[in-house]
Amino acid sequence: MAATSSSSAASEESQGTNSSATLFLPNSTHNQFFVWREFLWGALAGGFGEGMMHPIDTVKTRIQSQAILTQSQKQKSILQMVKAVWGADGLRGFYRGVAPGVTGSLVTGATYFGVIESTKKWMEETHPNLGGHWAHFIAGDTLGSFIYVPCEVIKQRMQVQGTRNYWTSVVMKDAALDSTMYAYYSGMFQAGCSIWKDQGPKGLYAGYWSTLVRDVPFAGLMVTCYERIAGGVSAYLTTPLDVIKTRLQVQGPIVRYNGWMDAFRRIWLIEGAKGFFRGSIPRVIWYVPASALTFMAVEFLRDQFNERRPNTHKVKEVTTLILDKNKPPLQQS
Template sequence: MAVQSSTSSEALASKNVSHGHFILWREFVWGAVAGAFGEGMMHPVDTIKTRLQSQAILNGLQNQKNILQMVRYVWQVDGLKGFFRGVIPGITGSLATGATYFGVIESTKKWTEDSHPSLRGHWAHFIAGAVGDTLGSFVYVPCEVMKQRMQVQGTITSRSPVVVKDGIAIKSGTQIYGYYTGMFHAGCSIWKTQGLKGLYAGYLSTLARDVPFAGLMVMFYEALKDVTEYVEQRGICSPNWHGNHSFEGLVLGGLAGGLSAYLTTPLDVVKTRLQVQGSTLRYTGWLDAIRIIWATEGMKGMFRGSIPRITWYIPASALTFMAVEFLRDHFNGKVPNDNLRDVRRLSVDKKSLQEVA
């Protein structure tokens, strides 16, 4: 009888692990779809942010445009297409990042809590988000380099020294590398002129920005969920708030993304400058970029583009978390598995296995 109980326990564990892996792969898919959705919707805002942050390299420190001036300039020179330059590599990178970010976040969090009990709670959330984003960086960074260079180039009409739009002469920015007709052409051109180093330009600075950003966003998101649960338990708000996971993901995801984006803006400025500068080096590295930006532009330079960055991340994060929660509720719930915990806590119920044994 003991043998039968042990066998049943092992079979149940195997079944749960199997379903867990199945749902885990679903998380990769949902994360990829959600990430691409958020990037595609908010790409025009990201284009403005990238152009604002790269002005010092392309046009010098004098007469830098503010947000409204930059929006007007892009519209006058390139039209609607200018706002969507680089959207294909942007979506491609977001597919990879979203997949790894949400695909490994639960398993990483569970492993961290089990193997290092002292790191339970917010630290586990931070580590899980950081690991998920780091794995996606191998695809994301080259896509980010191509995307940002295409964004600052604008459309082909921006290549002439002076662009005439509606009878008005508009001076275009300095061009520091050849024009890219698309994602494939951009990748091949960067590879030919700068090699692998060019495609991974600013890789360490990207990790220095994205690892803390990803970790903070998960940590803030989970903390905000804990706060809503506490408020619900105290009867301050309706239980329907927490029951609607899509709406919860929309609101809490937006708050978590916006706060994380603002705190990591200086890291984003450094990353953008390093990736946009091309082969004509202005900064020799991450620390050199921080030193020069601080010395020449001060705190304002370090937080340049913070408003469009926050404006991008609040709705992008909100849409991403909403999409993930929606897909989880409407598709993961169809997987028949009475013994598996909710997908938000992917693990085998050890207590139940002990009772079976």
């Protein structure tokens, strides 16, 4: 406290005037933003959402990859694909590739809620004109792609393979690339080592730029849609990018699509506009509950484990003291 001189105080008191003094107290009303918790809650929630909805993602992946795995031009519908997976592999077929899928979702979940929330907070404070939708859009997912893309490549190849019996007796018999297709993957780590051995880092990062082209706007749309509008629209609109990404990652050592622009051109020439929206319905069906489960899990973890400061600990900052015989001893101004 910076006090006035005793003579001035006495003079002001005798004249009935006010005397003021500035009091500085720590401002503890602000809420601390624990970024590490957002990373942790996002990772757990992302893995939970992926694990719950993985069977639908498997159906989507198989529908999108039919054109490059078999010589048949006849494409299975959603119901036909579900019956095919169940008939060949049973329940195990729907959960093929769940380990790399959950691993990748741990990373993307942490990125969405850790990086996006902290970046959004910083942008809205330092650049208010980029707040709201723009902050969400610009704070899209890019960092997690270094781990997510290899996991996605492994997951999708395991999804289309199904069980060993299905891969060797059904798919390889009708495979358009026949013996040039990759060998059967017994697990996540064996798959990663096999892809690295056969194709090097290029194989593990197949479709990397296509993934970014899809996920940077999709990440912003996901967070924006969570707060504004129904999220299924963004899943449907980004389906063409998802189809290109899936084809590039599933095609294996023999390159059918030389990059995402070549994939775009060939899909358009051979399959038309319909080819870009293969798997759009299961993608929307997967996205809506998966994102809902993810956000619900994050909110639950925040409510249960984030620290809450009792109201009794909150102290307002007092900047000035007013001394007046006709007013209370302490008054904030």
